[in-house]
Amino acid sequence: MLLKKTLIMMILFSMTSAALAAEHTVKLLTTGSNGQTMVMEPGFIKISKGDTIKFVPSDPSHNAESMITPSGASPFTTPMGKETTVAFNTHGVYLYKCSPHLALGMIGVVQVDDAVNITELKAGVEKIKATVFMNKQRFDEYLSQVK
Numbered sequence: 661m662l663l664k665k666t667l668i669m670m671i672l673f674s675m676t677s678a679a680l681a682a683e684h685t686v687k688l689l690t691t692g693s694n695g696q697t698m699v700m701e702p703g704f705i706k707i708s709k710g711d712t713i714k715f716v717p718s719d720p721s722h723n724a725e726s727m728i729t730p731s732g733a734s735p736f737t738t739p740m741g742k743e744t745t746v747a748f749n750t751h752g753v754y755l756y757k758c759s760p761h762l763a764l765g766m767i768g769v770v771q772v773d774d775a776v777n778i779t780e781l782k783a784g785v786e787k788i789k790a791t792v793f794m795n796k797q798r799f800d801e802y803l804s805q806v807k
C-alpha cells in the first residue's frame with residue numbers, strides 16, 4: 661500500500677516537471693508579418709532552462725544555426741526547411757542565424773534565464789555584423805531586449 665502511494669507520488673511529480681518545460685515556436689520566414697523579409701519571428705525570445713523551441717521554416721531555404729552559445733552549451737544546426745525542436749539546457753544568451761541568409765540579416769537571439777555571457781557575446785557580434793549587408797540593425801534591436 662505504501663509502495664503504491666510512493667509510486668503514484670513519483671508519477672505525479674514527473675508529470676509536473678515535464679509540464680513545467682514549455683515549448684516555444686520561432687518562425688523562420690521569407691516574408692514576415694509586418695512586411696520584413698528574411699526574418700525570425702520572434703527575433704528575440706526569452707525562455708527558461710529546459711524549455712524547447714520549435715523552429716518552423718516557411719519554406720525549404722531556411723534553418724537555424726547557432727553562432728554564439730554560452731560556454732558549456734551544445735551548438736545546434738537544424739536541417740534546411742524542416743520543422744525541428746531544440747532543447748535549451750544551459751543558461752545564457754544564444755545568437756543564431758539562418759545559414760544561407762546571414763548576409764541578409766536573418767538572425768535571432770534566445771535568452772535562457774540569466775544573460776551570463778552577454779559581454780562576450782556582444783564582443784563576438786561586432787565581427788559577425790561586418791559580414792551582414794541588410795537588416796544590420798536587428799542585432800541591436802534584439803540584443804537591447806536582453807534583460
Ligand SMILES: [Cu+2]
Pocket residue numbers: 688698721722723758759760761766
Ligand atoms: Cu533563411
